[in-house]
Amino acid sequence: MKKSFFILLLSVCLVNLANAQKFFTKAGRIDFNATAPSSPETIQAVNRTVTCVLDVANGNMQFAVLIKGFTFERALMQEHFNENYMESDKFPKAEFKGVVSNNATVNYTKNGTYAVTVKGKLTIHGQTNDVEASGKIVVQDGSVNATASFSVLLTDYKVDIPSLVADKVNKAAKIEVACNLEPLKS
């Protein structure tokens, strides 16, 4: 009986220790911009319901985002984005699973700004590709602010742009990620 209790206590302590190394948010922000240089209108959207988990022990990082959560200034653009391009009924989520490749250079216990590189696999529109992004991690009084910026080629994710609007939509969409992560408490 005593042995079982000790094992249970040890398990709880280990889970707590593991969770203390993880930071998360469910209110991260992704800005998307696919405006072609010659386009008279701006094609941009924002999603502020991004889920992100960072394991500071090994740098493992994971994002999940609901495509219908991207809001545009114009309703028509938002409808085209969901129905014609991203097919969000069929592919409701996008995901990233990767790692901060220079995680060892970040001191998560000391306030500071650290330049990082994130590598991993990004799944959009049912297609998965390797991506690499440069970013920044700001450690401030126990919270971690992570930002990154990168571009994705729409053709890599089989997002077809009709020739009628091809001069307005950039072939490469710019993605900016910003997450204010808090320690995960068990």
Place this chain on the structure above:
Amino acid sequence: MKKKLKIIVPLVLLAAALGGWYAYTEYNRKPASMENSPADFVTNTATLLGDFEENEAKANQQYLNRVIEVEGAIRAVSKDQTGLYTVTLGDDGSLSSVRCSVDSIFSEQASGLESGGGVTVRGVCTGFLADPLLGSDVTLVRCAIIKK
């Protein structure tokens, strides 16, 4: 012939003007405010979460992109760095919640909400995210605070 033209030309011009007006308003149409949008579903936190946890694909078909009016207990109210609010509905002991991203025009009402109280929120359902570590969430966006 002249008589016919006198009728046809104004009609064509009128049709062109109406078409142009429709195209202009449709192009500039903003996403509808949830304050006056009729709800497709009126429900509560437990039912909405239960539907997604039981069968996500079926719930997606039912709720995605629909206007949902949901009533529930407030677990948390948070403000991001840009001053926008998220109201989280759910029981304290559960890992599941309904996360309501509040429309900026309702920031003042959201700022007056407190954990433990009850609220009715109306917003557009964008889906369900489940994580073994973080729990599962149904997300509503562009939310209006309907009843405190």
